Amino acid sequence: MQTPRFLDRTTPPHIVTLVLIAGLSALNMNIFLPALPAMARGFDTSYATIQLTLSGYLTGTAILQLLLGPLSDRFGRRPVLIASLAIFLVATVVCILAPSIQLFLAGRFVQTTLIAGLVLSRAIVRDMVPMEEAASMIGYVTMGMTIVPMVGPVLGGLLVDVFPWQSTFVLVFAFGLAVLAVVWLDLKETNRNRPESFAAQFHAYPALLGSGRFWAYTLTTTFASGVFFSFLGGAPFVGTVLLDMTPTALGLWFFPIAFGYMVGNYVSGRHARHLGIGTMMLSGGLIALAGTLIAAAFFLSGHASPLTFFGPMVLIGVGNGVALPSANAGIVSVRPELAGSASGLGGALTIGGGAALSALSGAVLSVETGIYPLLAIMAASSLLGILACLFVLSPGGRGAARQ
Structure with missing residues (x-):
């Protein structure tokens, strides 16, 4: 592969560009969270309604991934990404200027085009390098992107303390404009194997859905991510109700988990290339399972505290960080010529499954049941992810893992 040079479109895309386009998606997801109460007051609506800015956004991204992947396989990564960023910028302006909650939610829903950055960054990596190297490169891209969820809510909180809630979207617009400029100057087209028709891309979905390898990788990402989504669905209840923590203290405990990721x-990034993606996926699943079991052991022995709950959860972050880059690399390698379609379909299934596990965790917890239903769901999700990745290590899956 030709050595990438930043802001030089005659060379392959630089890893900084891939981090930026993926990181912008993460920033748009969470920077406004501290502003939700102010937004509810500003639009004179309920907190439940304003929360649609998150749940509706997740639903939109799951659906849109099914379309963006095939579009990029047919027309190329570069034009689809540039068009998606341009639409996102227009939608962000709508959010900033919206006079009603209905128009704001419409703008927020259209902002989902930004998920192209996350979907296509994986497909672009797979276009550039073989699968094992793709797992390593995706790991580095995700590592850089992880900084955003750590600082996004803090930055949003600082803005809302000083300026109106719209300031969070103004900042996202500015970042989006900068990322669009970087993409325009740096992103060389990487998709050189385009099908003759757009319809052919959707015809590929049955082939992907009928592939045991595709399901093994996708279920690994779904259940590995599901452990974390389950944690997100139940942790606020555990922290505030069962452990009597303040919201500030609860928020601070998320930092170590993001750092673990x-x-x-x-x-x-360091080891996927020579250990293989099957080994990385299995190792990540076992690490995440260990975190859940350690927390359960502490609570069963009567040592219930924020440290004994959130401390072991750091291993959930580490496990996901180890497993997910390899699983995502596997998803886009089942049919390399359809990497965009596979990334979109796999991402949609992963987000949908993770969201369902998050809702389940929030629904089963109560003061009477304590923490144990949450830990049971997390442990079950870890085990299912481990079973899925064992297929990759089986005789029938090893060939897939070496492609």
Whole structure:
């Protein structure tokens, strides 16, 4: 592969560009969260309604991934990404200027085109390098992107303390404009194997859905991510109701988990190439399972505290960081000529499954049941992810893991 040079479109895309386009998606997801109460007051609506800015956004991204992947396989990564960023910028202006909650939610829904950055960054990596190297490179991209969820809510909170809630979207617009400029100057087209028709891309979905390898990789990402989504669905209840924590203290405990995810991605970037993606996926699943079991052991022995709950959860972050880059690399390698379609379909299934597990975790917890239903769901999700990745290590899956 030709050595990438930043802002030089005659060379392959630089890893900084891939981090930026993926990171912008993460920033748009969470920077406004501290502003939700102010937004509810500003639009004179309920907090439940304003929360649609998150749940509706997740639903939109799951659906849109099914379309963006095939579009990029047919027309190329570069034009689809540039068009998606341009639409996102227009939608962000709508959010900033919206006079009603209905128009704001419409703008927020259209902002989902930004998911192209996350979907296509994986497909672009697979266009450039073989699968094992793709797992390593995706690990480094995700490691850089992980910084955003760590600082996004803090940055949003600082803005809302000083300026109106719209300031969070103004900042996202400015970042989006900068990322569009970087993409325009740096992103060389990487998709050189385009089908003759757009319809052919959707015809590929049955082939992907009928592939045991595709399902093994996708279920690994779904259940590995599901452990974390389950944690997100139940942690606020555990922290505030069962452990009597303040919201500030609860928020601070998420930092070590995000840091653990970054560490896992670094490990993936360093070792996926020579250990193989099957080994990385299995190792990540076992690490995440260990975190859940350690927390359960503490609570069963009567040592219930924020440290004994959130401390072991750092291993969830590490495990996901180790497993997910390899699983995502596997998804886009089942049919390399359809990497965009596979990334979109796999991402949609992963987000949908993770969201369902998150809702389940929030629904089963109560003061009477305590923490144990949450830990049971997380452990079950870890085990299912491990079973899925064992297929990759089986005789029938090893060939897939070496492609």
